Amino acid sequence: MHHFADRLTAAVRRTKTPALVGIDPRLANLPAPLQPNTESPSPEQVANAFVQFSKGIIDVVAPLVPAVKPQSAFFEQIGPAGTAALGQVIQYARSKGLVVITDAKRNDIGSTADAYAQAYLGPPDSTPFASDCLTVSPYLGEDSLEPFVTIAQQNGNGIFVLVKTSNPGGGRFQDLVADKQPVYQHVAQLVNQLALDTPGQDSSHSYGCVGAVVGATYPEQLVALRQTMPNTWLLVPGYGAQGGGASDVAGGFDKQGLGAIINSSRGIIFAHEREEFRERFSPPDWQRAVEAATLDMIAGLAAETPAGKLQDLS
C-alpha cells in the first residue's frame, strides 16, 4: 500500500495490537550469548552484536506486532559501523513485513531538511536508511517540516512529529501557555492540518501520513490531544520502563481501537534482565523472554484499552 497510514492501519488490524517495539541496543545490556568475546570490542564487533541482537528481536516480534522503532542514537554512538548496522536492521525488519519507524528526531531548515528526508524517507533503492517513517522535531516551524512531508508523501512514507514528550522536563517549553493554549497544542494543530492535507486511499480510517509523538505519562493530555488531532496516528512512548501503564494510554485510541501505537523498548528487548523473567529463562533463551514480555504487553493493551476491539476483527 503506497500510503503510510494505510500501511500502518492494515498492520495494526492484521496483528490486532497497537504494540510497538523499540529497538535500543546497548552493549552492557545485551544477553550474555551475544556479548563480544573480548574486553575492548572494536566498533565493528559491537555493530555486529547489535545486528545479531536486533535481528533476534525482529524474528520474535515480526509475527506479533505491527511495527518496530529502531533508535538511531545507539547506532550512531558506535560510529560509521553503527550506522551501517542501523541500515541493515531497518532493511531486515521491513523484509519481515514490519512497519519501521526510525527514531532519529531530525530536523533542520530548507535544503538541509531535504537532505535528512532523502536519507530516511526516499525511494528504497536509493535511500541509505530507507524507513517507513521518521520522527521529527518541530521547534524550527512549519517550513522545516514541509520537506519531510513532501518526500514522505511522494514515497508512501510518513513522519511522527514531537508534540508532547514523556520526560519530566518536557513541560518547560511545551507547556508554556500562549493565546490561552499550551505550546504543544499549537504544535498539535499544525500537525493535524498536515495530516488532513495528506489522506490515505483507505476510507475506513481518516489518518494522514503525518503523526504525532505524545508521551504516556500525561493521560489527560493524551485525551485532549486525541481531540485536537483526529487525523493523526499517535506514537505513545513511555509505556513500561518510563512509568506509563496500559490504562494511562487508553485515551490515545479512536472508537475503532485504532489511532495510537504504544511503544515499549527496554521492557521488551531487555526482558531477560527483568526479575519475573530471569528465573524462567536462562541467558541462551533470551528470545523467549522477549516473546513473553511482548505477549504480556499485547494482553495488557487488549484488556485495558480500546485496542481490545481489534481482537473482534475477523
Added chain:
Amino acid sequence: MHHFADRLTAAVRRTKTPALVGIDPRLANLPAPLQPNTESPSPEQVANAFVQFSKGIIDVVAPLVPAVKPQSAFFEQIGPAGTAALGQVIQYARSKGLVVITDAKRNDIGSTADAYAQAYLGPPDSTPFASDCLTVSPYLGEDSLEPFVTIAQQNGNGIFVLVKTSNPGGGRFQDLVADKQPVYQHVAQLVNQLALDTPGQDSSHSYGCVGAVVGATYPEQLVALRQTMPNTWLLVPGYGAQGGGASDVAGGFDKQGLGAIINSSRGIIFAHEREEFRERFSPPDWQRAVEAATLDMIAGLAAETPAGKLQDLS
C-alpha cells in the same frame, strides 16, 4: 585549553575574525575537478568526493578563520560511507587547528540523549564523531539538554542550543508569547543559565560551554537576545546566501568584539559558482574562489561589526 569557550575565544582572537565556514557538501555543486567520473557514482565515490572537497576547503580556511561547521545531513544522505566521511572531515579540521562545530541538531531524552552526546562530545580516542561542539534542539526541555552539557563539560567541549532560527517559518512556535515573552526568550533564559553554570578558566571573557543559535535575519531580536544571554557565545547563521548582511549581525557581539561567530556556508564553499568569481577563477582554481570569498566575508565583518576591534589585538 580544556574548556570550549576558552578555546573558541582564543581561536577568534588569534584569527581576528568571527567568520565561521559551514561545510555543506552537495554533489551537484562540487567543482568540476572533484566530480566522480561516472554518471551513477556509488556512495563510496560520493563520500570520497565529499572528503576531498571538504579537505580542500579546510586547507584554505584553516589559517584564516577560527572554526568550521560541518552539516551532518549532507553526509548522512549518502549513508554509512557518508558518516565515515563526516568523521574524517571532523578529524582533519581539528588536526589543522580549527574548532569544529558539528551541526546535527540532535536531541532526545535520558539515556538516548546520553548516547548522542557520547557519539559527538566524548573523549577523542573513543568518540566516533569527536567534535569540539554540537548543535542541539531544545523542544524536549531542560533534562534533555543536561546529558549534553555534562558530557561536553567533562571533555572540554560545548553545545549550541537552537534559540531563534533564521527560516521564514521559524516564528511559528518560537515567537508564541507566554508570560509576556516569546518562547525563544524562555529558551534563551535557560541557555544562559546553563552557560553561567559552566564557566571557563580564562577570566578575560564570561562565556560558558553552552551557546545559542540565533538567526541573522532578525537584527533586533539578535540585540535583545545578546542582552538576555550575556554568558553565551552566539552562533549566527543566515549570513550571505540566506539574506543577512554584516550590518545585520552587528548586534550579536560584546564590547570586545567577541561573543558571536557568523556562519556562511554556500557563499564560501561554492564560491566558484558565484557570478563575481566565475570569471576570475577557472574550475581547477576553485580553492582560490573559496579564499577570495572568505577574505571578503572577513573584511565585511571587520568593517561593519564590533568584530573590527579584533584587528587591534597584537
